[in-house]
């Protein structure tokens with residue numbers, strides 16, 4: 666049965682441009698979220714049309730299921746070793762190509778896969794481009810054991826960094842905690858503005874119950890931003906450095 670959801674033309678434009686970056690024989694990481702989903706659809710079309718030979722690893726069970734349903738073979742990351750390229754979405758992209766990710770609760774695997782790749786390329790619509798990270802609530806994956814203590818630690822870190830009183834909220838669905846693919850919880854931090862993302866990242870990583878936060882700093886090399894008219898704008902890291 667075909668998916669009745671209309672395809673967002675901006676996301677579709679970004680996804681199509683990203684598919685053009687894929688070369689035969691590549692080891693490729695597949696992202697998670699609605700834009701990554703369109704990318705996987707378009708990738709499957711090209712693989713079948715051209716008989717491409719790719720080796721694929723996924724950042725989530727959801728994407729692996731989608732890819733397999735489209736006739737693609739998805740392997741374990743550890744069977745592939747290092748990847749040539751990962752294509753993924755993002756919740757926010759700043760002018761230095763730093764990102765917030767994890768809106769789909771997949772940022773832990775997404776970061777493992779992206780940082781095990783020669784190149785990470787983001788596909789997104791223009792609504793994701795921001796001057797400063799932080800409007801999108803920063804997802805932090807935490808161990809369920811002692812999660813309320815971990816939340817207290819995070820609140821103290823925010824106070825130390827001048828962000829006292831910012832809400833730190835357990836992500837829930839239907840009144841129950843959202844459970845990640847790694848069986849953890851997500852805390853969403855409503856920060857509004859992140860002035861020193863590296864310092865915040867270091868402080869969060871130092872808390873015992875924190876598994877991983879959704880700040881992707883110096884990981885993305887290229888952002889392909891789709892527009893509703895079907896064109897794209899490419900933001901390149903080497904233009905910034």
Ligand SMILES: O=C(CO)[C@H](O)[C@H](O)COP(=O)(O)O
Nearest residue numbers: 698699700754767768769771
């Ligand atoms: O980080 C992610 C999932 O954890 C997604 O890449 C991010 O939420 C963007 O998703 P979408 O393309 O649906 O806006």
